[in-house]
Amino acid sequence: MEKPLDKLFDKFLQGQSIFRNRHALRPTFVPDELPYRDEQMSRIASILGPALRGAPPSNILCYGKTGTGKTVVAKYVLKALVSKANESGVRPPLSAFVNCRIVGTNYRVLRSLCEQIGARMPDGSEVPFTGLPTDEIRKVLKTKLDSEENILVVVLDEVDSLLKRDVSQGNDILYGLTRMNGELTRSRISIIGISNDLKFKEMLDPRVLSSLGEEEVVFPPYNAVELRGILEQRVSLAFNDGVIADEGVINLVGALAAQEHGDARRALDLLRTAGELAERRGDDKVTQEHVREAQKILERDSVTEAIKTLPMQSKAVLFAVYALTKRGKRDIFTGECFNVYTEVARALSLDTLTQRRVSDLISELDMLGLINTTVISKGRYGRTKKIRLAVGKKQIGEVFRDDPRLGRIIDDILE
DNA sequence: CCTCCACAGGAAGCGCAGGAGT
DNA sequence: ACTCCTGCGCTTCCTGTGGAGG
Numbered sequence: 483m484e485k486p487l488d489k490l491f492d493k494f495l496q497g498q499s500i501f502r503n504r505h506a507l508r509p510t511f512v513p514d515e516l517p518y519r520d521e522q523m524s525r526i527a528s529i530l531g532p533a534l535r536g537a538p539p540s541n542i543l544c545y546g547k548t549g550t551g552k553t554v555v556a557k558y559v560l561k562a563l564v565s566k567a568n569e570s571g572v573r574p575p576l577s578a579f580v581n582c583r584i585v586g587t588n589y590r591v592l593r594s595l596c597e598q599i600g601a602r603m604p605d606g607s608e609v610p611f612t613g614l615p616t617d618e619i620r621k622v623l624k625t626k627l628d629s630e631e632n633i634l635v636v637v638l639d640e641v642d643s644l645l646k647r648d649v650s651q652g653n654d655i656l657y658g659l660t661r662m663n664g665e666l667t668r669s670r671i672s673i674i675g676i677s678n679d680l681k682f683k684e685m686l687d688p689r690v691l692s693s694l695g696e697e698e699v700v701f702p703p704y705n706a707v708e709l710r711g712i713l714e715q716r717v718s719l720a721f722n723d724g725v726i727a728d729e730g731v732i733n734l735v736g737a738l739a740a741q742e743h744g745d746a747r748r749a750l751d752l753l754r755t756a757g758e759l760a761e762r763r764g765d766d767k768v769t770q771e772h773v774r775e776a777q778k779i780l781e782r783d784s785v786t787e788a789i790k791t792l793p794m795q796s797k798a799v800l801f802a803v804y805a806l807t808k809r810g811k812r813d814i815f816t817g818e819c820f821n822v823y824t825e826v827a828r829a830l831s832l833d834t835l836t837q838r839r840v841s842d843l844i845s846e847l848d849m850l851g852l853i854n855t856t857v858i859s860k861g862r863y864g865r866t867k868k869i870r871l872a873v874g875k876k877q878i879g880e881v882f883r884d885d886p887r888l889g890r891i892i893d894d895i896l897e
Numbered sequence: 898c899c900t901c902c903a904c905a906g907g908a909a910g911c912g913c914a915g916g917a918g919t
Numbered sequence: 920a921c922t923c924c925t926g927c928g929c930t931t932c933c934t935g936t937g938g939a940g941g
Contacts, residue, residue, distance in 0.1 A: 587916095616917095795928090816904065839929055841905070857905065861939030864903025 499722065500761045500768065506719035507754035509747050512557050517715060518708045519555050525699050526559045526674070533575040533633045534567055538670030541660070541694050545677055546701025549745030552676045555701075556637050563635075575633040583643040588655045591638075592619045599634065601626030624662065627669040634671045642679040653687040660693040703744030709736040712746055713753065721757065727767040731756075734773050752776050785873050788850055789881045795835060798826045799843045801888055803853055804878050805895050807871050814869040816841060822895075829891040844869060 505511055516523065522544075530539045544552045560577050567574035578598040585594050595601075601622050627634060636659065638644075644655055662671055675694055683691060704712065713732050726732065735756070739749035755776035760768045792800065802822035806814045820837045827834045835843075844867065848855045854872045859865045871878065882888045 793928095833929095835928090836930060837904085838906085838931080842929095845906090857937095859937035859939090860903080861937070862900090862902060862941090863939075864901090865935095865937060866904050 500725050500757050500766075501720060502722045503720055504754060504757065506716050507750045507757075509750070512554055512561070513715065513719065515715065516551065516555060516558055517711050518704060519551050519701075522551075522555050522699050522701055523559055525697075526555065527563070529697050530559065530563055530575075530635065530672075533563065533635065533672075534570070534572055536573070536631060536633065538633060538663070539635070539672045540696040541673045541675070542697045542699060543675045543677065543683075543695045544699045544701060545680055545682075547703055547743055547745070548678050549739075549742075549747035549749075550701040550703055551746060552678075552701050553637075553639055556639075556674050556676060560635060560637065573631070575635050576627075577635045577637070579637045579639065581639045583640045588658065589616055589619065591655055591659075592616065592623055595634075595636065596623050596626070599623075599626060599632075620658070620662070624666060627671070628667055630668065632669040634669065635674065636671060637674045637676065639676045640678065641675040642677040642682040653690055656690045656694060657687060660690060704740075704746055705744060706736050706740040709739050709744060709746060709749050713749060716750060717753070720753070721768070725757075725760075725766070725768055727769040730770050731768060731773060734770050738773070738777055748780075751780060755779055782877060785852070785877060786881050788852060789878065790885075794830070794832060794887070795827075796843050796847060797882075797885070797888060798830060798832060799823050799840055800847055800852060800878070801826050801882060801892075801895070803847075803869055803871055804875065804882065807875060808879075808896055812870065815866045816844065816869070817866065819844065819869060826891070826895060829894060830887055841867075 506513070526542060526544075529542055533539050544556065546552050557579070564574045564577065576599045578595050580591055580594050582591070585591055596619065603622060638656075641656070656675075659671065659673060673694060683695065686694070710732060713735055717726055717732065735749050735752050738752060739745055742748045752773060753776075756768050756772040759772045759775055759779070760766075765772070789797070789800065799819070802819050802825075803814055805822055805826070806818060811818075816837070820840050823840055824834055826832075844853070844855060847853045852872055854870045855867045857865070858868050879892075882892055
């Protein structure tokens, strides 16, 4: 009898795997060269340059959509700056990197800074997770900084998320940091803020904006040619020679990512997933077929994830849309949707929300891209929203069937 | 041209949970 | 441990509106 896994295992034995270093396709990877970002790099480098002479650099705001290289450029320049300082025997600046989406409160930001520059409590212990007044921790940070003539460069990644969570509190955090320079005697802090949101500035307090936005660096999306260049560079790092079947593979990845407003992270994800797919199947080359498949997987995964993490009430509303679609309706109106939702809510023994609220939930589902809605007028018969499922019925059905609560009632509602 | 449907979507406010200050 | 504050999900009440039918 034929042993089906032989072929696959043989590949591992021969050591001829697809990947040379799959880490090179991950978003955290910082390559030795960053193509197409010379302008941004030299801008930032020239702004940070004074740090080498012990002078405080201006604060910087970096803008650009996701996957335009903001974070990687900031890390790269900072690394280069530190190593240049070391080479030339100058005191290197301190640096700290904070992702504000994860570290979202004043206290945690300060604590993270303390940790990264090795600031400790007066008794020598680590700064605790909680329990201290915020002022106290500021003092710890300031004391450490002022113990020598330091320049601290703080990278605040995804700063916009600070303000999205809470505008006034976010402003307080940023204001607190910018103000700290006035309270330090020997040292200086400068801030590199990174934002995905172009409208972020509008939410900033003017005092913060004037200080944080001293310099601005814009990161335009990559075009198809640039994406290609980036991909080629990473391919040679990440894959073994000859693994990519043909030119068309790279072109396809580039084209697909260019549709996503030139998101390089997306392109690399696609390539990595395609590679993993080929690997899992025991194929020895990555083909366009793998890429298309990878695209579908990424797409599916994000939709499934979006539905799964929906609050129960929103799931019920989406389920109502799904049920109506299943009954053969293409266009669904708010009223119908609400009626079916009521049935669903009863079947799930959920509180039944008002139509006003359901209308808002429908808008939210629209924004998530799970449904499409347009406001239309049916003249005599009123004005309403026309709702349509934006995702495959089959996939939604599967996700609902897997849901512990909806799975049970799915057949009752569908009849 | 006017009416009037079936909602859209704004404004205000309520109860609640969780976090900060004391 | 306690108040106070704030954001969130939600309700109530409201005004606004495109166009088919009269």
